[in-house]
Amino acid sequence: MIESCKADFPILDTKMNGHPxxxxxxxxxxxxxxxxxxxxxxxxxxxxxxxxRGAYAIAAxxxxxxxxxxxxxxxxVNAGSxxxxxxxxxxxxxxxxIAYGWGLYRLKEGDSxxxxxMEHHANIVPWQLICKFTGAQLRYLPMxxxxxxxxxxxxxxxDETTKIVGCSAMSNVLGTIGPVAEVVEAxxxxxxxxxxxxxxxxxxxxxxxxxLGVDFLAFGAHKMLGPTGVGALWGRxxxxxxxxPAEGGGEMIRDVKLYESRWASVPHKFEAGTPAIAEAIxxxxxxxxxxxxxxxxxxxxxxxxxxxALDRLKEIPELKVYGPDDTAKxxxxxxxxLSDIHPHDMATILDELGIAVRAGHHCAKPLMETIGVPATxxxxxxxxxxxxxxxSLVNGLHKAREVFGVS
Amino acid sequence: MSVEELYREVILDHYRxxxxxxxxxxxxxxxxxxxxxxxxxxxxSLRYEGDTVADAAITGSGCSISQASASMMTDAIIGKTVAExxxxxxxxxxxxxxxxxxxxxxxxxxxxVLGDIEALQGVSKFPVRIKCxxxxxxxxxxxxxxx
Numbered sequence: 001m002i003e004s005c006k007a008d009f010p011i012l013d014t015k016m017n018g019h020p021x022x023x024x025x026x027x028x029x030x031x032x033x034x035x036x037x038x039x040x041x042x043x044x045x046x047x048x049x050x051x052x053r054g055a056y057a058i059a060a061x062x063x064x065x066x067x068x069x070x071x072x073x074x075x076x077v078n079a080g081s082x083x084x085x086x087x088x089x090x091x092x093x094x095x096x097x098i099a100y101g102w103g104l105y106r107l108k109e110g111d112s113x114x115x116x117x118m119e120h121h122a123n124i125v126p127w128q129l130i131c132k133f134t135g136a137q138l139r140y141l142p143m144x145x146x147x148x149x150x151x152x153x154x155x156x157x158x159d160e161t162t163k164i165v166g167c168s169a170m171s172n173v174l175g176t177i178g179p180v181a182e183v184v185e186a187x188x189x190x191x192x193x194x195x196x197x198x199x200x201x202x203x204x205x206x207x208x209x210x211x212l213g214v215d216f217l218a219f220g221a222h223k224m225l226g227p228t229g230v231g232a233l234w235g236r237x238x239x240x241x242x243x244x245p246a247e248g249g250g251e252m253i254r255d256v257k258l259y260e261s262r263w264a265s266v267p268h269k270f271e272a273g274t275p276a277i278a279e280a281i282x283x284x285x286x287x288x289x290x291x292x293x294x295x296x297x298x299x300x301x302x303x304x305x306x307x308x309a310l311d312r313l314k315e316i317p318e319l320k321v322y323g324p325d326d327t328a329k330x331x332x333x334x335x336x337x338l339s340d341i342h343p344h345d346m347a348t349i350l351d352e353l354g355i356a357v358r359a360g361h362h363c364a365k366p367l368m369e370t371i372g373v374p375a376t377x378x379x380x381x382x383x384x385x386x387x388x389x390x391x392s393l394v395n396g397l398h399k400a401r402e403v404f405g406v407s
Numbered sequence: 408m409s410v411e412e413l414y415r416e417v418i419l420d421h422y423r424x425x426x427x428x429x430x431x432x433x434x435x436x437x438x439x440x441x442x443x444x445x446x447x448x449x450x451x452s453l454r455y456e457g458d459t460v461a462d463a464a465i466t467g468s469g470c471s472i473s474q475a476s477a478s479m480m481t482d483a484i485i486g487k488t489v490a491e492x493x494x495x496x497x498x499x500x501x502x503x504x505x506x507x508x509x510x511x512x513x514x515x516x517x518x519x520v521l522g523d524i525e526a527l528q529g530v531s532k533f534p535v536r537i538k539c540x541x542x543x544x545x546x547x548x549x550x551x552x553x554x
Contacts, residue, residue, distance in 0.1 A: 340423065341471075342469065342470035342471055342474075343470075344445060344447075344469075344470035344472075344536070344539065345414070345470050345471050345472070348410065348413070348533060348535075348536060349410045349414075352409070352410045359445070360444070360445045360446050361445075361446040365446070368446070374446050374447075374468045374469075375445070375446050403410055403411060403414050404414065404419065404471075405419065
């Protein structure tokens with residue numbers, strides 16, 4: 001397990017409702033280490049200028065820091081070049097960029113888009129919008145009873161009509177690792193592109209885009225110790241070349257005339273307007289922090305903590321976990337229900353004890369419908385969590401049973 | 408305020424045994440109430456006889472606060488005139504946002520006129536949960552506005 005790094009996270013020293021904060025909502029957003037806060041603060045204090053246009057020293061410094069962050073992120077996911085990394089506002093905007101820059105131009109009536117049954121709304125709704133514009137249709141790979149994606153019919157679901165396959169690399173509700181390799185194999189047979197939603201996987205396990213074999217991978221900084229407002233779209237170089245910009249404006253052009261324009265080269269043609277510069281620099285610092293810990297160590301830490309949590313939760317009568325029990329098949333987001341205590345009520349009782357968990361549908365309503373509950377409570381772990389945090393959660397859940405008179 | 412005070416017996420009772428669960432036969436109006444951020448949803452149906460709410464019922468799913476609030480509300484409005492229901496709605500809203508010296512309500516016991524519903528007053532101390540208590544009442548407001 002990772003030696004406790006809590007000291008690097010100032011917020012973990014604060015109290016919530018009079019109790020030391022036990023933060024178990026990293027699948028929603030993670031806390032930020034002082035190294036990330038300092039990188040952003042230092043940028044604003046010493047180098048704040050717009051990027052790629054100033055003719056003075058601090059503007060060059062700003063551009064250097066911004067582009068250095070891009071290179072760090074490229075290395076982090078083993079991209080072939082920093083130019084394969086496009087800065088976006090987050091995972092959602094990255095997927096929308098593909099939908100509007102690739103899907104909108106290439107799909108037509110009769111085509112299909114295939115998604116898995118455990119996608120976040122961010123990898124469902126953009127494709128519904130594209131279907132509305134193009135007449136293409138959505139299909140789904142269903143869920144199996146063991147909370148994994150059922151790929152037994154993958155060869156009939158993905159066929160010659162399929163142009164795009166979207167696949168969560170790790171579910172934000174179940175923790176389940178997605179069947180990316182199988183999807184890639186099936187999609188390649190028909191020349192369909194694969195869009196992997198890496199919002200939960202990239203922060204929690206080693207990622208090698210060359211090994212994954214996908215065409216696009218979307219992920220956000222704030223779920224991996226970085227700031228909100230910035231994320232990355234990794235794309236295969238040929239896919240990025242053939243993709244149209246989804247947004248137009250400054251920064252993304254080579255030349256503009258009154259009636260037509262030419263685009264800047266990749267990745268800049270997808271980065272219209274002034275980017276989130278300080279945030280991108282913070283993203284780079286977050287990647288440095290995770291690289292120092294080592295992503296294998298991060299994954300091992302979470303496997304150990306998730307195993308401990310799953311076992312301790314079994315001690316609680318009438319508690320049901322929604323997700324695989326095998327830690328090799330899952331990440332550290334643990335969804336559960338407890339007797340007839342509604343997840344929002346559980347979250348309120350835990351909140352009073354200083355414990356932060358998420359309750360609700362986790363922006364995955366179709367999946368919630370499949371697993372047959374309108375809401376779950378979700379505890380999710382990251383590098384700063386410890387077994388003591390799990391113990392606090394278990395004690396809090398016993399308190400919830402008491403308040404609700406569940407014997 | 409402690410969670411024990413929030414989750415009073417009467418609230419848990421209404422949560423577990425909702426009083427007017429289902430749909431009103433021959434309803435004059437059915438409205439939907441949704442909190443998209445948390446996923447709680449309900450349908451409120453009403454039947455009028457003249458100016459009186461003759462019957463009311465709720466279906467849906469949600470947390471103990473939203474469900475108990477809905478159950479208590481149906482109990483409270485059946486048999487009341489539309490004008491009386493409107494007044495009740497106003498008192499409930501004030502109870503949820505009570506500030507000292509608010510017109511017409513006892514700042515110490517703003518919900519005194521509400522009976523069982525007064526038990527929901529504790530919710531106003533948990534700002535993120537007020538929308539749960541409000542759900543059924545917002546649907547009621549919607550239903551009345553369609554009259």
